[in-house]
Amino acid sequence: MTATLTRIRQRDWRRLSRHQLFWPLLILAALLLFNLPFTPNFFSIGVRNGHLYGSLVSILYFGTVPILVALGMTLVIATGGIDLSVGAVMAISGAIACRLISHATDQNSVSLVFTAMALALLAALAAGLFNGLMVARAGVQPIVATLILMVAGRGIAQLITSGFILTELSRPYAVVGGYAAAVPTGLFIVVGFVAITAVLTRRTALGLLVESVGGNAEASRLAGVRAQRIKLMVYVFCALCAGVAGLWNSSSLGGADANNAGLWIELDAILAVVIGGTPLTGGRFSIGGTVVGALILQTLKTTIFTIGIPAQANMVFEAVVVIVICLLQSTDFRRRVGRLVRLPRPPRQRQAPPGELADAGHGPAIASVSQESVEATS
Amino acid sequence: MTTLKIDAQRSASVPARLRILRDPRLPIVVTAALLVVMYAYGSYRYSFDQQVPANLLINNSYLIVAAVGATFVILTGGIDLSIGSLVGFSTVLTGLLVTRHDWPVAVAAVVVLVAGAVGGLLMGCMIQYFRVPPFIATLAGLFLFRGLSLMLSKESIPINDKTVASIAQFHVPLPGGAFLSVGATVALVVVAVAVVVLHYTRFGRRVYAIGGNEQSALLMGLPVARTKVTVYALSGFCSALSGLVFVLYIQSGDPRAAIGLELDAIAAVVIGGTLLTGGFGYVLGSLLGVLVIGLIKTIISDEGTLSSWWIKIGTGALLLLFILLQRAVASRRT
Numbered sequence: 287m288t289a290t291l292t293r294i295r296q297r298d299w300r301r302l303s304r305h306q307l308f309w310p311l312l313i314l315a316a317l318l319l320f321n322l323p324f325t326p327n328f329f330s331i332g333v334r335n336g337h338l339y340g341s342l343v344s345i346l347y348f349g350t351v352p353i354l355v356a357l358g359m360t361l362v363i364a365t366g367g368i369d370l371s372v373g374a375v376m377a378i379s380g381a382i383a384c385r386l387i388s389h390a391t392d393q394n395s396v397s398l399v400f401t402a403m404a405l406a407l408l409a410a411l412a413a414g415l416f417n418g419l420m421v422a423r424a425g426v427q428p429i430v431a432t433l434i435l436m437v438a439g440r441g442i443a444q445l446i447t448s449g450f451i452l453t454e455l456s457r458p459y460a461v462v463g464g465y466a467a468a469v470p471t472g473l474f475i476v477v478g479f480v481a482i483t484a485v486l487t488r489r490t491a492l493g494l495l496v497e498s499v500g501g502n503a504e505a506s507r508l509a510g511v512r513a514q515r516i517k518l519m520v521y522v523f524c525a526l527c528a529g530v531a532g533l534w535n536s537s538s539l540g541g542a543d544a545n546n547a548g549l550w551i552e553l554d555a556i557l558a559v560v561i562g563g564t565p566l567t568g569g570r571f572s573i574g575g576t577v578v579g580a581l582i583l584q585t586l587k588t589t590i591f592t593i594g595i596p597a598q599a600n601m602v603f604e605a606v607v608v609i610v611i612c613l614l615q616s617t618d619f620r621r622r623v624g625r626l627v628r629l630p631r632p633p634r635q636r637q638a639p640p641g642e643l644a645d646a647g648h649g650p651a652i653a654s655v656s657q658e659s660v661e662a663t664s
Numbered sequence: 665m666t667t668l669k670i671d672a673q674r675s676a677s678v679p680a681r682l683r684i685l686r687d688p689r690l691p692i693v694v695t696a697a698l699l700v701v702m703y704a705y706g707s708y709r710y711s712f713d714q715q716v717p718a719n720l721l722i723n724n725s726y727l728i729v730a731a732v733g734a735t736f737v738i739l740t741g742g743i744d745l746s747i748g749s750l751v752g753f754s755t756v757l758t759g760l761l762v763t764r765h766d767w768p769v770a771v772a773a774v775v776v777l778v779a780g781a782v783g784g785l786l787m788g789c790m791i792q793y794f795r796v797p798p799f800i801a802t803l804a805g806l807f808l809f810r811g812l813s814l815m816l817s818k819e820s821i822p823i824n825d826k827t828v829a830s831i832a833q834f835h836v837p838l839p840g841g842a843f844l845s846v847g848a849t850v851a852l853v854v855v856a857v858a859v860v861v862l863h864y865t866r867f868g869r870r871v872y873a874i875g876g877n878e879q880s881a882l883l884m885g886l887p888v889a890r891t892k893v894t895v896y897a898l899s900g901f902c903s904a905l906s907g908l909v910f911v912l913y914i915q916s917g918d919p920r921a922a923i924g925l926e927l928d929a930i931a932a933v934v935i936g937g938t939l940l941t942g943g944f945g946y947v948l949g950s951l952l953g954v955l956v957i958g959l960i961k962t963i964i965s966d967e968g969t970l971s972s973w974w975i976k977i978g979t980g981a982l983l984l985l986f987i988l989l990q991r992a993v994a995s996r997r998t
Contacts, residue, residue, distance in 0.1 A: 368799070424987075424988065424991055425991060426988075426991055427941065429743070429799075429940065430934060430983075431987070433930065433934075433983065434980050434984050435980070437927060437931060437976055437979050437983060438976055438981065439980075440976055441974065441976030441980065444971075445971075445973055445977070449971060449972075449973065556803070557800070560797075566799065598811075598815050599811065600811065601807050601808070601810050601814060603811070604807055605807035605808035608803075612794075612796050612800055613790075613794060613796070616796055618793065618795045619794040622794075
């Protein structure tokens with residue numbers, strides 16, 4: 287009786303731990319709980335100055351940029367690509383919007399703000415189109431193709447701001463990176479973008495097409511998928527996300543800094559995507575995982591700040607956590623450690639590490655393999 | 665585009681003059697030609713003297729050393745994003761050991777070089793044995809080493825050591841009245857050693873083989889794991905050496921030194937004609953790539969009216985040019 291119960295529990299545990307979001311959510315929960323002893327009111331949310339206030343709110347507030355950029359990056363990575371230019375695109379879009387607004391006579395005109403934002407996003411789309419054409423049409427490696435704009439884009443942004451930090455005082459524009467109805471506007475933007483992306487990729491065939499291109503671009507082309515067009519689309523979408531993130535960033539700062547806007551965001555975004563369980567090799571993606579991954583990174587930054595780790599130790603702490611997360615997700619690492627420590631795995635007779643199907647010719651191995659395949663199909 | 669297609673059709677019976685166009689070494693030749701043209705333009709416009717080419721080497725010596733390390737990694741089909749951070753870390757470590765702890769310069773230099781190599785080795789192990797993608801593993805290295813250097817010292821440490829000062833001011837005379845710094849000499853030696861290692865040793869052949877096709881290299885019985893880990897350790901060593909050269913250049917240990925240097929190094933490698941997929945390229949190409957980027961900086965700063973952001977735009981435009989050129993060459997080869 288107890289034996290069957292433990293077996294069922296083991297099986298449930300295994301199924302749960304195999305779920306795509308299991309590890310990312312576990313890490314996020316652990317990080318959040320880790321804060322409790324240091325900041326007892328970590329989970330409390332209050333209202334101050336007419337808008338929500340609290341550690342969780344600030345994580346969501348500052349999470350806007352990483353989530354948005356990582357969302358676009360997820361699709362790019364799912365096609366087997368990478369986009370290094372997102373930081374530069376953020377700088378360009380912020381620079382254009384602030385330049386147009388700060389040079390206008392009436393900064394508070396709503397139509398002006400909308401025109402400025404539209405033009406900024408148009409520039410972002412053009413950048414995405416450039417990346418997409420380089421990758422899809424010219425067949426340049428994504429990392430190189432987007433390196434061009436990563437290097438030149440910041441120069442272009444500086445050209446737009448003439449090397450200064452442009453400040454603007456537009457009230458309507460401040461709403462973008464501020465609060466709407468007591469809730470951070472960024473939250474609405476993020477939820478909207480994530481929902482639309484999730485619906486478009488998971489309720490239509492688009493997600494499948496993206497994954498097929500990432501799995502094998504040539505095979506999917508032969509199967510009738512317009513691989514080039516899909517690739518072009520994801521780079522344009524990624525740049526659009528970065529453009530919106532750039533608008534949010536410049537609006538929340540009240541100005542455009544061509545040198546520092548979105549600096550290193552490409553690295554954060556790629557990390558968020560990888561932590562969220564989307565492999566860099568492409569062919570598979572998880573939007574929920576990416577959102578959780580970006581939240582993990584943002585929570586990590588907030589944690590470092592609130593538990594009072596000295597500022598100069600920030601990066602070391604971040605690096606160590608990132609290395610640990612990457613190692614935890616590496617199946618080779620888990621296999622090696624599992625062999626040494628024998629983690630909470632059901633006891634098995636065989637000594638060979640799990641996952642090596644080459645020696646599946648022996649009794650217990652066959653049993654475990656068939657059990658796993660039953661689970662996978664059910 | 666049309667000429668391109670015609671070339672491809674005729675490829676069965678190409679005359680010798682077209683064979684040159686299909687040679688993968690074309691980008692390197694173009695880089696060299698560009699360097700000559702730019703230099704000629706510069707010397708015509710700003711009347712360069714014989715010290716200008718020497719200064720080009722002196723001012724970019726640390727980048728040359730870093731680019732050599734990056735060339736090895738890229739030849740295996742990997743990437744190293746930790747170069748800039750490791751350079752910064754090395755400068756701070758040198759400053760700390762020499763100034764605060766009064767270590768002899770030679771001992772400090774050896775410690776720094778070993779630290780760099782070990783750092784690269786650890787990243788290589790993460791990549792090879794735990795299958796962490798090179799991009800992510802070296803990205804973690806980027807954070808780690810920048811963070812470590814900020815932890816060692818928040819501020820820049822001035823190095824007032826007499827030995828360092830005398831090495832930094834030592835001039836290696838060249839014929840014609842020009843001179844090289846010690847850093848530039850080190851950079852040239854590193855390039856020479858790298859050429860020998862890549863083209864005349866078994867290790868070099870393995871690097872090319874892994875970049876060409878890692879699976880085949882493994883099936884051929886080459887020690888892929890050892891070679892790849894060594895390559896990342898080598899890149900870490902080059903970064904540390906680049907940091908030492910940088911110390912001679914700025915005579916201080918700055919935790920914020922060389923931010924983004926890895927991008928310059930990768931750009932130089934690409935402009936130098938090395939394929940980022942690995943398996944093809946020359947160290948001398950990377951040297952030319954560094955010199956082209958350096959010459960752009962020299963010309964733009966000599967022009968005076970052009971703002972600094974044109975350097976970035978110019979580098980980006982050059983990258984674009986060379987990448988498209990590589991594509992054209994590669995598409996004709998197939």
